[in-house]
Amino acid sequence: MSVVTRFAPSPTGYLHIGGARTALFNWLYARGRGGKFLLRIEDTDRERSTPEATAAILQGLTWLGLDWDGDAVSQFAQRDRHATVAHEMLTRGSAYKCFSTQEEIAAFRAAEEAAGRYPVFLSPWRDADPSTHPDAPFAIRMKAPRDGETTIEDAVQGSVRIQNATLDDMIVLRSDGTPVYMLAVVVDDHDMGVTHVIRGDDHLNNAFRQQMVYAAMGWTVPVWAHIPLIHGPDGKKLSKRHGATAVGDYQLQGYPAAGMRNYLTRLGWSHGDDEVFTSDQARNWFDLSGIGRSPARLDFKKLEHVCGQQIGMAENAALLHEIDNFLTATGRRALTPAQSDLMLRAMPHLKDRAKTFPELLEKAHFALASRPIVPDAAAAPSLDDTGRNMLKSLTPQLQNAEWARASLEPILTDAAAALGIGFGKLAAPLRAALAGRTATPSVYDMMLVIGREETIARLKDAAP
């Protein structure tokens, strides 16, 4: 049996980090098994669903590199099919027409709660004769078993059992003829051939009722896998006050998608002691059995560490491409061809020193800036009289040097020795002149990347 998974967000806002991880798990599971990963937009709540939200979700998935098979399916578009199934349940006797009004039900609930009881509404129409109300509006309720128990075999949580008596007969079709989410999910999952339902823990309780719909229709129940939710650093449910909860926020802050994927994959899932891995490894290793049972907290420090590792592992050209996208996404000017060229040559010296793109860009300043190089506040003090004099005596020696690290190194170390100072003292003004920054790659690497002419020109700019 070929694996089919899906991600089914409701388009009521941005792509939440928790949703992103759910999508990632589904994607990983399907992609690692040559299966399909489908996308369904649960837009049946017409009040809250917006096309902007749908676009934001697709954009977030795309940025994360989670590609889906086929077009995104609109749940709302399937409403007729859902209604047909509800009526079929009626025909099969696994559902019935309920003429109780919402007011009656609300009143019942209020009374039960006031009496300190748990309000399970038992419709009086379950076994009544519907022909007594030929023209009255009705909702269709599923006829759920009243006794016994229902068990869910969950790939993460194990066997979960519930007493059927605690469940009421859920509505599957509203009195206005529209289907309810609980029915729509089951019908859609069945129609789309979904074999594995991997979703948040918050749906675990829903699975019981959904499983009853599968049973009523004689459909094959998918493999359930309810994964624990993500919590904020304080252990509470992740919310806006914890800072970034939208994947778009992370993109804008310059975290690499590969790092996000790696971190999110490892959050709540493990493969022995492996912490940093490639996408191929993630796909090959990912399995439902490695998913933990308790909620995990977001740890930004570890996220950054993993991102740093992923930047270091990335191909130079791919990194440059991502930086271009980052610049565009944050509304900044794209790199010129000349800047891209220098950036590419500088990349080997940059990618091991940065955890995020802004950090990498900052360290790439020497390659991106053009003369005259204006030192920032931290670098400027190095270009005092002493510093400038050092540069003045150094410049002529570079004029005819062979432009390779092996020959530049003795020149600089000898120069420092001649001045009776440590190399660090010489490197500071050099760094300030070449980059205008204090955090940069090695001075040798910078000189080699920008070349002799540019190096000497910058030194002369700083110490005329």
Next chain:
RNA sequence: GGCCCGUUCGUCUAUCGGUUAGGACACCAGGUUUUCAACCUGGGAAGAGGGGUUCGACUCCCCUACGGGCUGCCA
């Protein structure tokens, strides 16, 4: 309130009855160093509590505590 789920270092986790309870991030100390990043060495740091079962429990069972989820003609 009821039902369901969970609980190993600060955090993410390994362990699937027998380990000095391992790794990673973070932290502390030392080293290296050309800034940043990195790197090397060392260190502190955990089985929520209580009962069982067992020769032996982090591991299996029960209770309590705490945390979370659900409890709609929302999704």
